[in-house]
Amino acid sequence: MxxxxxxxxxxxxxxxxxxxxxxxxxxxxxxxxxxxxxxxxxxxxxxxxxxxxxxxxxxxxxxxxxxxxxxxxxxxxxxxxxxxxxxxxxxxxxxxxxxxxxxxxxxxxxxxxxxxxxxxxxxxxxxxxxxxxxxxxxxxxxxxxxxxxxxxxxxxxxxxxxxxxxxxxxxxxxxxxxxxxxxxxxxxxxxxxxxxxxxxxxxxxxxxxxxxxxxxxxxxxxxxxxxxxxxxxxxxxxxxxxxxxxxxxxxxxxxxxxxxxxxxxxxxxxxxxxxxYDMARVNGIRESVETLRRKSRSFYLASSVFPGRLRIDLVLLYSFCRVADDLVDESRTESEALGWINRLIKYLNLVYGSQGQLPFSKRYVDDFVEKNFPKATRSALELLPTDLLPSRPLYELLEGFKMDLSFANIGSKGIQFPIKDEADLETYAHRVASTVGELCLWLVFHHCDTKLPKDKKSILVVAAQTMGHALQYVNIARDVLVDAKMGRVYLPTTWLKAENLIPQDIVRDPRQPKVEKLRQKLLERAFKEYERSRDTMNILPREVRGPLIVAVESYMEIGRVLRENTGVPSKTRKGRATVPRSRRIWVAWKNLSAA
Structure with missing residues (x-):
């Protein structure tokens, strides 16, 4: 006793x-x-x-x-x-x-x-x-x-x-x-x-x-x-x-x-x-979090394991990317969409300087944003941590949006489809996804207590660009149906031709069996790019390695779901295959355990 x-x-x-x-x-x-x-x-x-x-x-x-x-x-x-x-x-x-x-x-x-x-x-x-x-x-x-x-x-x-x-x-x-x-x-x-x-x-x-x-x-x-x-x-x-x-x-x-x-x-x-307290900044963070909840549940979950100030800046960066994409995608006409892209380019020119000019003051940039962008989008631009980011990937991201717009160009044979071959596919993926991966990496370099030498940073940047290809290929494979409803086909035209198809066939019937064959081909390419860059992530500092791996694996899990459920995915949201929350949590837990 x-x-x-x-x-x-x-x-x-x-x-x-x-x-x-x-x-x-x-x-x-x-x-x-x-x-x-x-x-x-x-x-x-x-x-x-x-x-x-x-x-x-x-x-x-x-x-x-x-x-x-x-x-x-x-x-x-x-x-x-x-x-x-x-x-x-x-x-x-x-x-x-x-x-x-x-x-x-x-x-x-x-x-x-x-x-x-x-x-x-x-x-x-x-x-x-x-x-x-x-x-x-x-x-x-x-x-x-x-x-x-x-x-x-x-x-x-x-x-x-x-x-x-x-x-x-x-x-x-x-x-x-x-x-x-x-x-x-x-x-x-x-x-x-x-x-x-x-x-x-x-x-x-x-x-x-x-x-x-x-x-x-x-x-x-x-x-x-x-x-x-x-x-x-x-x-x-x-x-x-x-x-x-x-x-x-x-x-x-x-x-x-x-x-x-x-x-x-x-x-x-x-x-x-x-x-x-700067409550304008807090309100902007609230808006960014809400954007992530609505637009990217995978990244929102992954962001929860990033430490301190890095997590906030990653959320602000991703919110900017989503807001900019929505401004273009939700435009009613091509000219309206081009107008938004030009305003975004002007915004970057003011922030970073262009043609030998020095950057403008924050007050001047904020005035420009207030006069030229809807109220709901302003905080995403005003809070973007541009002082920590290189300008090149941001400009390249806007070039990717221009590629999206080229679907609206009506030629003598109807709608033009810009993804003609694998080189176009890789260029597009680089512009809209590799750029985001690289930008995330620069935030990691800044906030991480462990400072890496230049050679390792260069290796990681290349790996981030390659991984961006993989993630975008998964995104395209997931969104075939949604893109077809918008009159867009991101599968290379040369791939379609080998199956006796043209892009218009996909637009008319995105559920046909041949589309699933091409989806699996694209996923195979995605996982090859993923395998090329996955091991390089091991040289990341320990404090951010696990969270970044979770961010990647959470998205690649969508590709695994698509591989497992050929034909109609078992679970979809607005026509997109999704990963059940319990499975996403398991992926995060498993990869953090192994990191």
Missing amino acids: AYDYALVHLKYTIPLAGLLTFILRPLLTKLDLYKTVTLILIAFFATLPWDSYLIRHGVWTYPPDAVAGPRLFGVPAEELFFFVIQTYITSVLYILLNKPVLHAQFITNRDDSSPTSRRIRALGQVFLVGCIAVGASLVKKGGEGTYLGLILVWACPFALLTWSLSGYFLIKLPLVCVATPIIAPTVYLWIVDELALGRGTWAIESGTKLGWRVWGNLEVEEAIFFFATNTLIVFGLVAFDRGLAVLYTFPEQFPHAPLTPSPSLLIKVLLTDPAK
């Missing part, structure tokens, strides 16, 4: 912690460990004196035959371990649920918050102050309300501090990301506590408790205690994430943003006046 408390950990807490660690391990970063260890240390040293007080004053007791013996300030070693393991379990669950969330989009201040959010924050503060007052009154009175009072006067000041610092941010977070890591561990520990109280592993003295039970042997004070402690852990993590979000989102205010910032830097960030 001397190991009864230790058995509670062996049977209930350690297995759960191990399972959560196994699930999170491929996604775990140094920053996650930093946050978890910090919270554990805070929880340990904040709880130790309080717990010691309870034991020394006879509120809590541990039968001698239930604990092994070693103590610190009267607190058994098993109880000390409980401080650690509970904080770890709740922290890991919170981190796991928040991985897909880009916290920068939830930064806010009083002016940006709704009246409802302001009322909720104020009511939360009033409630917590009231709980402190009630707790103090119960402690002063003594007797049966002592334990509950001690819980309130210990937990509520911490909760009030974190709520006051991060209340607006917390309210905006998805409910599941905050409520689940509070409720799930709380209910689990209620069950564990009910079993332990029933076995007599620990006990609350009758003179200091109300005597109310939630169910079985679970005292109401114990239920409140576990809810309060898990709330404190999650509130602390939310405050941590708010500080990191502010640090990574505003490079002008915080030029240096290490992946594991010092506690002093985080405190400085948390105490920064929210009125100084």
Whole structure:
């Protein structure tokens, strides 16, 4: 029986912690460990004196035959371990649920918050102050309300501090990301506590408790205690994430943003006046995230494993590419589409300078964007991190859009189809996909702590361009039906001719058996390009290798789905084959495990 408390950990807490660690391990970063260890240390040293007080004053007791013996300030070693393991379990669950969330989009201040959010924050503060007052009154009175009072006067000041610092941010977070890591561990520990109280592993003295039970042997004070402690852990993590979000989102205010910032830097960030936040930038990030959710679920999922400021810049880059593409694709006429391309070229000329001219000021560029682009698209241009990107790939991307427009040119034989042979196919893929891959890589080079020599950078750029071919071939293979509805055929005309087809045949009937044969031929070419460049990714710095591999593999999985489901894909969205969410998560987990 001397190991009864230790058995509670062996049977209930350690297995759960191990399972959560196994699930999170491929996604775990140094920053996650930093946050978890910090919270554990805070929880340990904040709880130790309080717990010691309870034991020394006879509120809590541990039968001698239930604990092994070693103590610190009267607190058994098993109880000390409980401080650690509970904080770890709740922290890991919170981190796991928040991985897909880009916290920068939830930064806010009083002016940006709704009246409802302001009322909720104020009511939360009033409630917590009231709980402190009630707790103090119960402690002063003594007797049966002592334990509950001690819980309130210990937990509520911490909760009030974190709520006051991060209340607006917390309210905006998805409910599941905050409520689940509070409720799930709380209910689990209620069950564990009910079993332990029933076995007599620990006990609350009758003179200091109300005597109310939630169910079985679970005292109401114990239920409140576990809810309060898990709330404190999650509130602390939310405050941590708010500080990191502010640090990574505003490079002008915080030029240096290490992946594991010092506690002093985080405190400085948390105490920064929210009125100084550049909310226009935050709103632009929100719009970029929404664009990704609608337009590229694969990249949105992959972006969740990129670290810090790199993730934000990648999201802004990809949003620009999608917005520019939509401006052209959604034009009603060829001349309107060409007008958008010319405006985008003018925008790049102003940003980078052209024909010997120096770049124009940001204010001038922003005025140009405001006068020449729809409101919904402006932030994508204004927030594009052009100071970190070379101009050539961006200009080449616009040339790719021009190739799309050439389908609208009506010649003597009707619609012209610009992808005449494999060379045209490769040129097109290079312009619309390899350019994006290269741009992503330059952001990686800038943000990564590990700096690569020029020769390795050159090798990686070439590999990114080759991989871009592979990804675009998969994209074309996926979108044969959608493109045909638009009067476009990206399969090389020479391939069609070998099957006694012309592009117009594909436009009329994109579901015919010969199309599937050509789709598989294109996928074969895609996977050859993928295999040529995949091993080169291993020379990427470790901190970004896994996320970049996930970004590639998430998209190549679409190609694998198309290979597995010849004919009509088993699952489609708007005519496009898609990968089930569970499979995309498995691909990410598997590749991060191997990276």
